[in-house]
Amino acid sequence: MTLAGCASASAAPATTESSAAPLPTGAPDPDTSLSIAGRTTQLQLEAAGSEIEPLDFTVAEWVNVGAGPDVIQAFRAGSLDIASNAIIPPIQAHDIDFDATIVGVLERPEPSYVFATAPGSDISDFSDFKGKKIAFSQGQSQGDTVLRTLKTAGISNDEVDFVELPSTQFLTALQSGQVDVAPLGEPAVTKYIDQYAQDGAVAIPSEEPDLLTILWVPTAVLADEDNVRAVRDYIRAWAQGQVWAWENADEWKQFHYVDTEGVTAEDADRIWAKANKPFFPADWDNAVDWAQSSIDLLVEGGFVSDFDAEVLFDRRFEGDAVAAVAEEYRGN
Helix, strand or coil, rough: CCCCCCCCCCCCCCCCHHHHCCCCCCCHHHHHHHEEHHHHHHHHHHHHHHHHHCCCCEEECCCCCCCHHHHHHHHHHHCCCCEEEECCCHHHHHHHCCCCEEEEEEEEECCCEEECCCCCCCCCCHHHHHCEEEEECCCCHHHHHHHHHHHHHHCCCCEEEEECCCCHHHHHHHCCCCCCEEECCCCCHHHHHHHHHHHCCCCEECCCCCCEEEEEEEEHHCHHHHHHHHHHHHHHHHHHHHHHHHCCCHHHHHHHHHHHHHHHHHHHHHHCCCCCCEEECCCCCHHHHHHHHHHHHHCCCCCCCCCCCCHCHHHHHHHHHHHCCCCCHCCC
């Protein structure tokens, strides 16, 4: 049986009964294909080669989108079947009534963003954020980090000037002085500071973790059993790719940061020193609690309506990533 690669965004959502049904096991039909937004996994599978078992389905396309709003748009257009993001995009999708679900969870307890300042800025710590123009994307994890940082610093949302931009424009906004500060990830922050430190730009490491990396899919994708089998196989490869990179750090740093991203070997070492060991929880209760805390922050800011975070997760997939990795990468 040949399956369509992408489910239509207009397809009927899964019913409560179907979402509670046991997951199908085994390999998908050989003709099954999915379109995937997962640049890191794509590179890890390429770098690992035969050290990771090949996928049992066809990747119709590695779709070049990563930012949450772009992923949601691709989901709604029916051009994407599975993506990796932080927790905020599923929250935003739910708020606009797009039916999607989380099928994989990776926890990263160490902060991953750095607040970079514009050249010539007088910002030196979080207390200096008051009254400043902050790059902000409510539909992305950077927005969650901003809100958590302000709350910890005792600064209310109305004491700063949120400049709403997609994260892809944060660098340009810093360079032009459109914003005073922006949360950046690696290797972008390293490249930015290397270029603008001489002009007074500084990097202030976030103290707030961006705890969750999730895999999620439009619920309509799960209406077909072979698609479900393919999703489960991708979860396996996604988890094993994270572990391979951790266990083969020197090879991964060279392949990813130096050869692909173009940073120096010295910068790659510094970036990797802050990396999180992959941790796949066997129980998603902590992930649900974290998601609820993000929802609460967004509700407090008037960005979304309140709802129960549990509805974002399909717990039938709770054990899939855990089963794919060794004990030291599993958690309760």
